[in-house]
Amino acid sequence: MKRSDQTVPLDTARRYHGLAAACLVLILSSHAQAQDPATPQWRPALHFSPAEHWMNDPNGPFLLDGTYHLFYQYNPAGMVWGPMSWGHATSTDLLHWHEESVAISSSPNEDIFSGTVVYDSRNSSGLGSASAPPLLAFHTSVFHGNPAHPDGTQAQSLSYSLDGGAHWRSYEQNPILTLEPESRQFRDPSVVWYPQGQCWIMTTVVADAQLVKLYRSTDLLHWSFLSDFQPSGYRKPGMLWEMPLLIPLSLDGNPHDPRWVMIVSVNPWSIAGGSGVQYFVGRFDGTRFTPDALPPEGSDPSAYDWLDHGADQYATIRFANTGTEAPLLIGWMSNWDYASTLPTAPWRGQATLPVQLALKTVDGHPTLIQTPTPTYEELIRRQGIAAFADRDLGSSQTWRVPLVGDVLDIRVTLHRGDAVRAGIVVRQSPDGRTGTVISYDFTTGNLTLDRSHSGEVAFSPRFSLTHIAHLSAPDGVLSLHLVVDRNSVELFANGGALRMTDLVFPPAGSDRVSLFSDGGRTHFTGIRISASAR
CATH class of the missing domain: 2.60.120.560 (Exo-inulinase; domain 1)
Structure with missing residues (x-):
């Protein structure tokens, strides 16, 4: 989804299109693999990793008919960040994963960056039918050589599946959402159902402005602007905000004390250095997210709320369509400070352990509680x-x-x-x-x-x-x-x-x-x- 400052060769390659770029990617990939012997001793047993090549952000995870689907930013031709597609894996327990074919492929004219998937059970989009509702994948398109969009423009697009996620079609009227003027930093759509307003809410970012933008839709195709979220506080020049999530949770399990949590991934300048994940607890009224009291301006980063205090969780995203159970999260287990040099082969990149969320008062402060999923606990009991x-x-x-x-x-x-x-x-x-x-x-x-x-x-x-x-x-x-x-x-x-x-x-x-x-x-x-x- 993103570039790190350690991927200059592939960024340079992106100025070229078609065969030349593909050849350069393959050369770089072959060189990387030739330099890195296989490291099966570091292949994770409990965490998803692709069989080979580069992986970063998890994208659009969801549950449907007893199967969990996980998509992810994937370079199917190389060991470093490159032309981004959506890889795909499936599981019945969030622990044992089967790698599927690439779901949504990049092309010389379009990269497929991060996003989310929703199950359009009411067929509000009209892209399926009442008997066969569609899956909708909202993702960022990055355009190259497109006369309608300057090179590098980022906009939100839609792909849909009518067979449970096995195959995906591009919506004919893409992109469905752009900025005016168009932006090279407008990305990462996340979509959640808002029952109080009987509508869908999308959160996106203008990454380099550290700005979350909120939109509303009833048909999942046409989106109207609601508000911006850009709190005062811990922001630095050059910091990017990415992968925004808006999640409803009851404080201390009390349904009469509803809160909303805004999660954003931060790169660089996270609490542990490099990239990390921050969150804000507050209220959402259907138009605007308002955080609870924030630390005073200039406070140390430790005064803010962080999803993880280690170095290797980023781009955290929620599983969709899991019903009324506690929200489930999964992230990328790496850090942009060194992701492209990790000593693993023939793969580079993996997912964190999925966790379930609750919001509880700890030391007088609403705090996200993260615990391994029931399927993990069941595995431990069986083991x-x-x-x-x-x-x-x-x-x-x-x-x-x-x-x-x-x-x-x-x-x-x-x-x-x-x-x-x-x-x-x-x-x-x-x-x-x-x-x-x-x-x-x-x-x-x-x-x-x-x-x-x-x-x-x-x-x-x-x-x-x-x-x-x-x-x-x-x-x-x-x-x-x-x-x-x-x-x-x-x-x-x-x-x-x-x-x-x-x-x-x-x-x-x-x-x-x-x-x-x-x-x-x-x-x-x-x-x-x-x-x-x-």
Whole structure:
């Protein structure tokens, strides 16, 4: 969907069209693959990744007839960002994915950037029928060599499917929404049903202006402008806002206290450096989204709300058509700071673990709660869970868990005695020199994920090594839930009130887990681990 400043060769190639551009992409792809030996040890077991080539933003995920569909930004000819198409994968449990054929292909005259899919169950668009409602994919078109649009123009277009998402047709009257004057930064349509107004709401961005634009429609074809959302606060020159989502949630499960959450992806200048995801809690009246009280102008980024405090979640999007269940989200597990240099092959890019959302009051503040989906929890139950006795560790003591694996689900609660710091090491080597360290400082309230000794870290100088977030531990108690895959660690703390997502690239055999306590005593309870959860 986007360019990073590390993809200059392909951006240059985009000035050419047809065979010349395709040849250059294939040459670059072949060169990249020749330089990168296959890395099956880092192929994720719990997260979607394409069999080969480049993937970034997830697009238009939805549920229909028991099958989850996931689309994604895909370069089917190369290992770096290039001419963008929509890849496609399907699953019945959000964990085991089958890669399908490319759904919506780019052409020399049009790239297909990010967007969303809705199930037009009432056939409001008239593109299907009452007995066979269509699926509508709203996506950004980027035009090249089109006399009606200057090169690089971005506008919103529509494709539709009459066979459950297997095949897609381009709407004859595309684009359905443009800016006046036309823009090279107008993208990422997200569409949600607004029952109070019996209409559809679309959110888009003018990315370089850090501006969300809201539109309304009753037929999904014709859109009228509603309002702009551009709050004062944390914005920087050169920052892009992308992938806006507007999601209704009840605060603390109270249907009489409805709120709306605006999620935007931020690149660069995120909380962990490079790209990340911010959110705002507020109200939506059918025309305008108004956030709750924001931090004072000039506040530190940590004063704002972030979906993830790690470095590797971006372009988060909601699954459509899941009914009245808690909203489900999925993101891109990478960072534009180093995405094009990740040491994986023959693929580059993967999705985060899908999670379900709730909105709860934490320390007096409405906070998004993220937890793995019920299908994930069912997988863990089927896999089997090893329970370990509670452990007391004194100052500078460690305990190596008598269980190994490169794919693990780990749950543990830390109870402070008089310790300064305590935590857990995952993907640890037998000699203890390699490992990803998750630690909590009871004196400062800072939770840290340190991947500086996690394995391969030298592939990019912009691969940030340490990520820190403040999190209160009432009565000195902190719960940790870690989903450890072959090349990632996802941390859910205090029941999902804080999330950290980070890629790691450990050497073979780094499959140990240990607990530790520093500066005093820590009591560890509820130690539950499921190994090789696949």
